[in-house]
Amino acid sequence: MSAKTTPGPAADRRKRDAAATRQAILDAAVDAFTRHGYDGVGVRDIARDAGVTAMLINRYFGSKEELFAEAVEVSFAPPTVITGTGSELAERTARTLAARTAPEAEELGPFLLTLRSAANPRAAEIMRDAIARHAGRRLGEELPGDDAGMRAELMLAVQAGVWLMRRVLGTAALAAAPPEELARYVTLLFQVLDPPAAEAGMPHP
Missing domain, CATH: 1.10.10.60 (Homeodomain-like)
Incomplete structure (x- = not known):
């Protein structure tokens, strides 16, 4: 042997x-x-x-498609905006969103990747799966109720919309909004979708 x-x-x-x-x-x-x-x-x-x-x-x-899938995976896996857990989820995520979409903040790579690749159906499918596997899952695990998946995606839609209008389009009111004020309003939106967070204390603008 x-x-x-x-x-x-x-x-x-x-x-x-x-x-x-x-x-x-x-x-x-x-x-x-x-x-x-x-x-x-x-x-x-x-x-x-x-x-x-x-x-x-x-x-x-x-292949290019498989390389794209891995690029999406490493881009989407780390938490980008979703921070905090439990009753702190809504407010902390809102504050992070306000800070990370400020005009002077570093670009959010996963958002740009999504925006610039979404027109391709296969790329959109790959990104949709990654969103569900990472950000969607993290939010869904924090939100109660049978409709947690829908409310999680609504929270993600708010995040994407604020980023698009504030950083990409640069709409006047959002671009000039003080982070603290913007965070208060976004917290209210998130707390509508997360009842336990609202019960813990809803901030007033």
Whole structure:
């Protein structure tokens, strides 16, 4: 019986290099899809930005669609606006939304990726599934009642609408709104959709 061999330094290095290459491709894809949308960028463009060949992207991810799905997953998985739990969910999420949609705030990548890719039916399906799996699930777990899923999506719609009008369109009143005042009104909206939060104390503008 031959003795088992363990991977040596060369094998470990190849694994590290492969992981680094895959990560570089994924980082380039997230950036490209966020800036240009699903239909606005090709595999060759992402390969160029990542410093690899298009063939290597296909080797690691299989296709542009599969690469997009992974880019969406890593973009949508971390909490972006939804903060707080229980009775603090409505107010803390409203405050985070007000702060992160301020004109001087850093761009919200997942929102831009959604806006710029939604016209493609398959991209929209991938993003819809990711929203349900991450932000929708987090909210749904916090909200009581049989219609929690619908109310969770309404809260997400408010978030997306505030971001769109305040940051993308720059409508006058929302763009100039003081964060504290905006947060108070958004909290009221969220508390309508989350009765326990309203019972804990509804703020008055």
